Amino acid sequence: MNRSPFFCAVDLAERIERAEAQLMSAAAEAARLRRGDDIGFALPVAGGVATFAEDDSPFNKIAGLGFDGVPDAAALDDIERGFADRGAAVQAEVAHLADPAVGALLTDRGYRLTSFENVLGLALDDAYERGTPPGIDVRVCRDDEFDAWLDAVADGFAHPDEQGVPSHEEFPRQVLANAERDFAAAGVVHYIALRDGTVAGGGSLRVTDGVAQLTGAATAPAHRRRGVQTALLSTRLADAAAAGCDIAVVTTQPASKSQQNVQRRGFHLLYTRAILVKQVGPS
Structure with missing residues (x-):
């Protein structure tokens, strides 16, 4: 589209x-x-x-x-x-x-x-199509899957793609775990991605006042270049559109692989x- x-x-x-x-x-x-x-x-x-x-x-x-x-x-x-x-x-x-x-x-x-x-943005409508590559399944993470979700996401964050301006922040695993649990209590929904049944990555989404905040996503290194990020993004955007959001936003490091990926999906640099x-x- x-x-x-x-x-x-x-x-x-x-x-x-x-x-x-x-x-x-x-x-x-x-x-x-x-x-x-x-x-x-x-x-x-x-x-x-x-x-x-x-x-x-x-x-x-x-x-x-x-x-x-x-x-x-x-x-x-x-x-x-x-x-x-x-x-x-x-x-x-x-x-x-x-x-x-x-x-x-x-x-x-x-x-x-x-x-x-x-900060990049994408205009949404209620017809946003969900798409996942073969072998990839993305759904809302269950409570009993949180530790597996966190392992995959922490592994992904610990091994960033070496492209663009590096992040000035790095968080210990326990701090990250606390933050993600607090995110959930603040209305953030976690999504888990499985590749051939194995946890491969995860992402998150918060909807407020018509704004869909994509509050982070990562893929474990062993599962990269297989469409996991595409599936995580597509699923969250489809859910945000169905919830009535008119815009989705994501924050990335400048010139990073993450920025390149979302721009390929139609996002534009806002500010x-x-x-x-x-x-x-x-x-």
Whole structure:
């Protein structure tokens, strides 16, 4: 099916970033409930959110800034103090379509550019066709399959394709396991891919306000180049379209194999996020 590229205006970027901020808030709350303590937080800030879940968690960040004014100094002071009290740096992910004053403010406060990530999108309709290569089966992961799902995904993440800008992040297996369980509690659905009956990879999907967030996918190295990623993507897109989503979004490393794969499936680059990090000491 031919799909025309679409223009990403600021209001679309705001909608996607709002969905990301909502996901981080829900995931941080899920982590708090799982742990049963008060180490985590989710602090609203200028239309975005600053979240901390636990040590080394992928949910420790500021997301969604730049679409509802510029954060004031007092709010950033509180956020930076919260991260410092937990021995963590502050990572802010800022879309290039956000208010440029945000980047200037963070730079003035000592944040340094560390990396970039690309946000790509695909317009959906309710006729998106599901397609899987022979021998590949993709379905929603059962609870008793989670460990096998995690093994395949962790194996895939541990052996990334050496193409494009490398990721600035790497997570221990237990941290990844906690994060994925928290994702599930936040409404993320896990999909398992089997190749000839063997677990070959996995992916995930969250639907909110008509936005389908493809929140990660990986294939174990032994099963690559067999259509597993194509099947995972196709199945999730078909389910998202059936759920009424009008857009699917995915985040990739710039010029990576993942970006190349989704662009081959019709995704278009919408915008880039700058990753700005500030090292903070105890207060």
